[in-house]
Amino acid sequence: MKSFEWVQPETVDDALAALGQAGAVPLAGGVDLLDRLKERLEAPSRLVSLRKLPGWGEIKVDAAGTRIGANVTLARLADDPALGRAHPILAEAASHAATPQLRAMATLGGNLAQRPRCWYYRAEDFACRKKGGTACFAQDGDAELHAIFGNKVCAAPHPSTIATALVALGARVAIAGKQPREVPLERFFVAPEQDVRREIDLAPGELIAGVTVPAAPPGLRAAYTKQVAKQSFDWPIVDVAVALVMNGRTCKQATIVLGAVAPVPRRAAEAERLLAGAAVDVMAAGRAARAAIAGATPLAGNDHKVPILEAVLARTILAAAAAAAAGNPPGGKP
Secondary structure, X not given: XXXXXEEOOOOHHHHHHHOOOOOEEEEOOOHXXXXXXXXXXXXXXXXXXXXXXXXXXOEEEEOOEEEEEOOOEHHHHHXXXXXXXXXXXXHHHHHOOOXXXXXXXXXXXXXXXXXXXXXXXXXXXXXXXHHOOOEOHXXXXXXXXXXXXXXXXXXXXXXXXXXHHHHHOOOEEEEEOOOOEEEEHHHHEOOOOOOOOOOEOOOOOOEEEEEEEEOXXXXXXXXXXXXXXXXXXXXOOEEEEEEEEEEOOEEEEEEEEEEOOOOOOEEOHHHHHHXXXXXXXXXXXXXXXXXXXXXXXXXXXXXOHXXXXXXXXXXXXXXXXXXXXXXXXXXXXX
């Protein structure tokens, strides 16, 4: 590992200035960054710690919505009582991320900005398209956990399960820089067709400052499911977040987000359309789930993800319809 300079600014302006040097890389929890250093994907000359930036480790929940700083750990996302009452699926998603030890280190900003976990991208011997090469080795290789949608340029699935829940809740990401801005989280992620070398819309000299989640509208009911091969700790086969605005048994509006199946969190637009205005029952959930898998293009070795996604989505739709209204969750997890 190459030696580097360590900088620990205490203001956002100082952090942005420190990142202006060539070879400077931001450091929050360091979970993904340490892996990338060991895998020789990066060799920065300066690490700029973000841990002391004021306000970036706070969660604020009020009638206007929820504001979560980029330095909030996944452990706190999972355990914060106010957040759990306001947005239980976000706490649910965080509680299933990684291991307890990693959740205590990993931050929200780092989780959203992490690089793909594709084993070809992470392996030094494979010069894939994300590293400037001309091939996606998953196309003809081991693609067991890879994308089943949007996988023609790069088949690496999006690694953040927190993003799946946040997009379903209509979150926006706050970006610090010379010109601070805020964009819908759904539009923050960059598909390989746009730019295969990056996954997020973050320019040099910009940082994820935090995320805002709007207050839940009346009748919002939501559920999240992460399907894994082993329950102790594993990357998802699929994960699904469903947010339904309900009027009795009828769905007025649906937001369905599919994770671990595409290079970016995927909205199931046709499934959402089928649920809007419909009574949510087993038949409606099944129709929506079948619509969500239409157009899947699985690779050799990952076609099992298609029926798993269909089953998990149907189950999650029914769980969302049966959940307590947001802000008044049941005693247990959905």
